[in-house]
Amino acid sequence: MPEEPADIYDPDVGKGTAAAVFAHRLAVLSTNDFKGYTPSYERIAAGLLADSDLLERLAPLAHPNHLPVRLFAAVRYCALGDPDGDLARVYRTGEGDPWPAFRTLLEQRFDEVADLVRTRTIQTNEVGRSAALLPALEAAHDRLGGPLALIEIGASAGLNLLVDRYRIDYGPGGVHGDPASPVELSCALLGPGAPPMPARPLRIGARVGIDLAPVDIGDDDACRWLEACVWPEPHDRARRLRAALASARLDPPHLHQGDVLDLLGPAVDAVPDGFVPVVESTWVLAYLSRDGRQAVHDLLAERGARRDLALVTAEYPHITGWVPEPAAPPLDGDPALTTRLVLTTWHDGEESARPLAWMHPHGRWLEWTDDRPGPRAGR
Numbered sequence: 329m330p331e332e333p334a335d336i337y338d339p340d341v342g343k344g345t346a347a348a349v350f351a352h353r354l355a356v357l358s359t360n361d362f363k364g365y366t367p368s369y370e371r372i373a374a375g376l377l378a379d380s381d382l383l384e385r386l387a388p389l390a391h392p393n394h395l396p397v398r399l400f401a402a403v404r405y406c407a408l409g410d411p412d413g414d415l416a417r418v419y420r421t422g423e424g425d426p427w428p429a430f431r432t433l434l435e436q437r438f439d440e441v442a443d444l445v446r447t448r449t450i451q452t453n454e455v456g457r458s459a460a461l462l463p464a465l466e467a468a469h470d471r472l473g474g475p476l477a478l479i480e481i482g483a484s485a486g487l488n489l490l491v492d493r494y495r496i497d498y499g500p501g502g503v504h505g506d507p508a509s510p511v512e513l514s515c516a517l518l519g520p521g522a523p524p525m526p527a528r529p530l531r532i533g534a535r536v537g538i539d540l541a542p543v544d545i546g547d548d549d550a551c552r553w554l555e556a557c558v559w560p561e562p563h564d565r566a567r568r569l570r571a572a573l574a575s576a577r578l579d580p581p582h583l584h585q586g587d588v589l590d591l592l593g594p595a596v597d598a599v600p601d602g603f604v605p606v607v608e609s610t611w612v613l614a615y616l617s618r619d620g621r622q623a624v625h626d627l628l629a630e631r632g633a634r635r636d637l638a639l640v641t642a643e644y645p646h647i648t649g650w651v652p653e654p655a656a657p658p659l660d661g662d663p664a665l666t667t668r669l670v671l672t673t674w675h676d677g678e679e680s681a682r683p684l685a686w687m688h689p690h691g692r693w694l695e696w697t698d699d700r701p702g703p704r705a706g707r
Contacts, residue, residue, distance in 0.1 A: 371427050403415070461610070468640060469604075487572045603637065605631075
């Protein structure tokens, strides 16, 4: 799903020229997202911010709030198609200054980059988030029983529907998932809380994804664009994406194209009795308006009055307005900018929204805060 949620941006940013708004968004990304995490993009952002002529030339290509990530993805897409080029080498090795190579590629292939920025949207399928989804699904299973029927909104290529097929190393928390999986994830556990882990493999009876533009994992170009949307560092992100795509091709999830408000209700209704629908949303609801997010909640609440079901969300705290405020800030980061993992369940017609944990947006750490396991509904 695109990493371009419009309503998280500062509304005052729009009060200026397109180039000024573009520069502001670039500076915010550099300071809050790139810094200390993806040094290549941090350096490139600094180079762009110092080049006023280039900022002016680029500014008309897309909405300035969305332009930075689309631009970086478009140039990375070109670099992936030229693996022996200077920029691809810098991205691959982390050696050298990426800015001169980035600027050269941009100048040489400006029209191609511009077309990509205008016509593509940012797609991400960050499989690292599965490290947080696994204990969240176990918490849903503890509450409602199973087997589970997973329905992911904003599924992209549907890779997080395969959460139980990955090897996930939680350090002292142990290794969970499939120990033989070629997809290896690492997640540091912060704080004293211990997330619930499946004592045996979760029973998942169905995996369905909904997306406005789902990624066809059999389409090499679509997968190249998906990888281009992944930042160059940390390097393990691209490696695990490629491994997850290869694994998914062996038994792909079912993906449906369309609007969540049109398709989610029928998808839940199609889950047969004896299965518990669990809807997943990781950095997706932020793309909807406040009314759209509430409509998703209300749609599920209507069905939750008739059957047990769950919603697992990993979003900024303000995105899930039906969830109580967290009792304490995260150990790592600003609560306003940190992803909160929440389980909302409907059991016997009663709704319960439980904040489970704070997490890194890409699943690199997890701070479990929920101490209410809830009644076990049976296996």
